[in-house]
Each structure stands twice: as C-alpha cells, then as structure tokens.
Amino acid sequence: MRDITNKFGSQKMWTLSDGAKLSEKETKGVISAYIACTACLSVYTDMLSYISKYPYGENKDINFTSHLNELTDIAIVLSCQVTDLSIYNDISVMQEIHEKYPDITVYCGGCLAQRFDIPLPEYVRRMDVERAENTPLTEDAFTKIDYRKPFWNKDLPDDADDLEDGNLFRHMYPLKIGAGCHGGCKYCTIRDTRGPSYALDATSQVQEFLEHDDVVIVCDAPSVKQIKDWCAIAEEHNKAISFRNVEPPVANMCHDALISLAKKGLLKIFHCPVQTMNEDLLKAMNRDAKATFEYINNTRKDLRELGVKVATNIIIDYVYEGISYENPSDAQMKELWDYYVWNPYFDGKFNGQKAKDRFEHYIQ
Numbered sequence: 001m002r003d004i005t006n007k008f009g010s011q012k013m014w015t016l017s018d019g020a021k022l023s024e025k026e027t028k029g030v031i032s033a034y035i036a037c038t039a040c041l042s043v044y045t046d047m048l049s050y051i052s053k054y055p056y057g058e059n060k061d062i063n064f065t066s067h068l069n070e071l072t073d074i075a076i077v078l079s080c081q082v083t084d085l086s087i088y089n090d091i092s093v094m095q096e097i098h099e100k101y102p103d104i105t106v107y108c109g110g111c112l113a114q115r116f117d118i119p120l121p122e123y124v125r126r127m128d129v130e131r132a133e134n135t136p137l138t139e140d141a142f143t144k145i146d147y148r149k150p151f152w153n154k155d156l157p158d159d160a161d162d163l164e165d166g167n168l169f170r171h172m173y174p175l176k177i178g179a180g181c182h183g184g185c186k187y188c189t190i191r192d193t194r195g196p197s198y199a200l201d202a203t204s205q206v207q208e209f210l211e212h213d214d215v216v217i218v219c220d221a222p223s224v225k226q227i228k229d230w231c232a233i234a235e236e237h238n239k240a241i242s243f244r245n246v247e248p249p250v251a252n253m254c255h256d257a258l259i260s261l262a263k264k265g266l267l268k269i270f271h272c273p274v275q276t277m278n279e280d281l282l283k284a285m286n287r288d289a290k291a292t293f294e295y296i297n298n299t300r301k302d303l304r305e306l307g308v309k310v311a312t313n314i315i316i317d318y319v320y321e322g323i324s325y326e327n328p329s330d331a332q333m334k335e336l337w338d339y340y341v342w343n344p345y346f347d348g349k350f351n352g353q354k355a356k357d358r359f360e361h362y363i364q
C-alpha cells in the first residue's frame with residue numbers, strides 16, 4: 001500500500017503491485033482482475049501502459065480481463081470525478097458489480113479514488129494511480145479493459161464516426177506524453193487526483209509514433225515545447241497527428257507550428273478546452289480570457305479553414321457568487337466547433353441524492 005497525501009487528506013491506498021493480496025486470498029496465487037474504465041482517455045491510457053509493461057502484474061500473479069464473471073476475484077473501476085454526474089455513474093458501476101457478485105472485491109481507481117472527501121460504498125477500496133511511463137501500448141492491453149461507453153451516450157455504436165457524441169479519440173492510438181496539470185482553474189481538481197506529474201521528451205517516443213496509425217497525443221496539459229516538438233516530428237515524417245487537451249494559451253503560442261502542419265494536411269483533430277465563451281465567466285474561472293478569445297478568433301479559425309477538425313469542452317449552468325451565467329446555444333457552438341461536449345457546473349461538494357437528481361435532469 002502507499003501513503004498518499006493530497007489536498008483532500010491522507011490515506012493508505014492499495015496498489016496493483018500488492019498483487020494477489022488484493023483479493024485477500026493470498027494462497028490463491030494468480031487472481032483474475034476485471035477492469036472497467038468510466039474515466040477519460042488519460043486515465044484509460046495510464047492503465048493500458050501498466051498492462052502493456054506488466055501483462056500479468058509486477059508479481060506475475062494477475063490475469064487482467066475485460067469480462068466480469070463468477071471466476072473474477074477483483075474488479076477495478078477506473079473512475080472520473082470531473083462532475084457529480086460522472087461520480088454518480090462511477091459509483092453506480094461499482095454498485096452493479098457488487099450486487100451481481102457480492103464476493104468480488106471492488107476497487108476504485110482513477111481520479112475519484114483520490115477524492116478522500118467523497119465517501120465510497122463500504123465494500124470499495126481505493127487504489128492509487130498506476131501507470132508505466134514511456135511504454136508503447138500492446139494490442140493485448142486494449143483487450144483487457146472494459147472501456148465503457150460514455151454515460152451520456154450509452155448507445156454509441158462501435159463503428160461511429162470520430163465526431164459522434166462521446167466518441168472523440170476513442171478509437172485512435174493514444175500516445176501518452178505526460179500527466180498532471182499545474183493550472184489554477186477554480187473548478188478543477190485534477191492537479192490533486194492524477195498522481196505524480198511527468199512530461200516526456202518527444203525524441204524518446206518517435207518510434208512509437210511511427211509504428212501506430214491514427215495517433216492522438218494524450219496529456220492532461222501538454223506544454224508549448226511538447227506541442228511544437230510533436231508538430232515538427234509529424235511534419236518530418238509526413239504523418240498525420242491529433243492533439244487533445246491543449247489549453248488556449250499553449251495553442252496560440254504554437255500557432256505557426258500548427259498551421260504549418262495543417263497546411264500539409266497532417267493535423268487531423270485539434271482539441272482545445274475553452275470551457276466558456278463568456279469573458280466575465282472566464283475571469284471567474286481564473287482562466288486566461290484574452291488567450292481564449294485569441295484562440296477562438298484566430299488560431300481555431302485558421303486551423304478550421306485549413307480543414308482541421310476543431311473540438312472543445314464547455315461548462316454549462318455555471319454559478320459564481322450568486323450569478324447564473326447564460327449558456328451558449330447549440331447553434332453558436334455548432335458554428336464554431338466540429339465537436340463539443342459540455343459538463344454541468346459542479347461545485348465540488350458531492351451529495352448522492354443531488355447527484356442522482358441532476359443525473360436524471362441532464363442525462364435521462
């Protein structure tokens with residue numbers, strides 16, 4: 001187990017390298033571990049990297065599987081805490097597993113596990129972030145995780161277009177170049193939930209990039225240097241690339257490198273979360289309003305004119321100091337973006353009943 005301290009407190013957390021002890025059946029030897037992922041691509045890719053490096057766990061005593069059945073010893077739910085809707089969904093998945101197979105030990109991994117302020121069902125254990133840095137993902141690893149459909153579009157077809165709601169980047173090769181974010185956005189807690197930060201030098205991953213089709217660069221908050229380096233590598237090798245989670249100030253500082261790539265038809269999808277298009281609200285969120293509008297009016301526009309698909313996230317129903325901010329209309333969003341998803345504002349205080357009501361309001 002590991003001692004973890006973050007802004008939500010201190011706890012001992014289980015690790016995957018605790019191996020067969022995880023099941024409390026220490027004499028069993030090899031255990032069967034079902035993994036479900038209800039989190040985003042960053043967390044999913046962390047676990048893919050771990051399984052790619054340790055296909056049977058660090059002690060060679062775990063059989064990972066994407067199939068849950070009566071032979072399963074433990075179930076790990078890789079979770080998200082971006083809103084109370086996602087938390088409600090994570091906990092519902094844990095409950096379903098427990099109700100169907102009460103003897104299975106259920107672990108909560110991913111971001112919700114690090115929210116020590118949010119109680120989990122008594123049968124759930126918290127598991128710390130597991131990842132293997134700079135590890136190419138094996139085909140086998142993808143078969144070992146039950147990557148759940150997005151809870152807001154559970155009927156998403158497997159062969160849906162990249163730009164179908166909830167499908168962005170799902171079927172691309174996620175090349176993981178780092179983790180963690182040190183930004184100061186008021187509503188965000190991922191600097192406390194994603195485990196230790198790291199950033200890889202692009203030169204160490206060129207081979208991995210070249211060996212896989214349809215690559216998306218994955219990071220919680222890639223730096224200017226990382227984006228410029230990957231633009232240069234894609235251009236040098238004449239190979240298309242996509243980017244995810246590039247903050248507006250970073251995107252603007254990489255404008256010329258991105259445009260150069262786009263002019264050669266090598267920039268496929270560019271995701272930059274603007275979160276809102278309201279100047280006062282950007283300030284209330286402690287985000288860079290000037291850079292956001294520069295991105296929307298210049299960088300985004302220039303990329304789109306060159307055929308790049310541009311994607312974003314926004315937060316809706318934001319309330320700050322008693323003021324409810326108006327949401328942009330679908331028409332406004334569609335005019336600016338090829339793809340967008342929204343999250344309803346979450347004040348960070350989880351209340352199960354309120355989350356259930358809000359889930360029904362927003363999703364069902």
Ligand code: SF4
Nearest residue numbers: 039040080081082111
């Ligand atoms: S909280 Fe953020 S980083 Fe964590 S799984 Fe959710 S979206 Fe991903």
